[in-house]
Amino acid sequence: MDKEILVQYCEMKEEIKDIRLRKEKLEKEIKKLSVVSDSVKGTRRDGTYGSIKVTGYPTPEYYRKKAAIERNRKLLDIKEAELLELTVQAEEYIETIQKSEVRTMFRLYYIDGLPWWKVAQAMNRMFPKRRKKFTEDGCRMRNNRFFEEI
Numbered sequence: 001m002d003k004e005i006l007v008q009y010c011e012m013k014e015e016i017k018d019i020r021l022r023k024e025k026l027e028k029e030i031k032k033l034s035v036v037s038d039s040v041k042g043t044r045r046d047g048t049y050g051s052i053k054v055t056g057y058p059t060p061e062y063y064r065k066k067a068a069i070e071r072n073r074k075l076l077d078i079k080e081a082e083l084l085e086l087t088v089q090a091e092e093y094i095e096t097i098q099k100s101e102v103r104t105m106f107r108l109y110y111i112d113g114l115p116w117w118k119v120a121q122a123m124n125r126m127f128p129k130r131r132k133k134f135t136e137d138g139c140r141m142r143n144n145r146f147f148e149e150i
Contacts, residue, residue, distance in 0.1 A: 006110040009090040012083045023072040116140045
């Protein structure tokens with residue numbers, strides 16, 4: 001186990017967000033579908049020639065989008081199960097780290113997905129009596145040094 005599990009976990013979270021957004025977009029598009037109408041020239045029922053109004057619901061488009069939503073839902077279920085397994089692996093890896101500060105930092109960055117500047121802010125709130133304050137660069141360098149040691 002190494003940094004790869006943590007990186008893979010972060011990437012999987014982003015992939016799931018993307019799939020959710022696509023699914024929601026399709027659902028919104030389906031809600032926007034309504035009765036469509038058009039006018040054509042032709043012979044009416046009474047035998048006269050002229051413009052005829054045709055109205056209907058776009059069923060082929062509806063069913064295509066419904067099928068795409070179902071595919072996304074199944075894919076989302078599979079990816080969420082994989083993410084749950086990766087979460088367990090990532091948390092187990094983080095728990096093997098000796099120093100408490102580094103473990104906390106890794107949880108904030110890799111598990112919670114915070115950027116380094118927010119990690120530094122959170123660490124300063126958690127450890128207010130620390131002489132030297134946490135900075136964005138300090139947290140990032142501590143991360144890099146940790147993985148260089150391994």
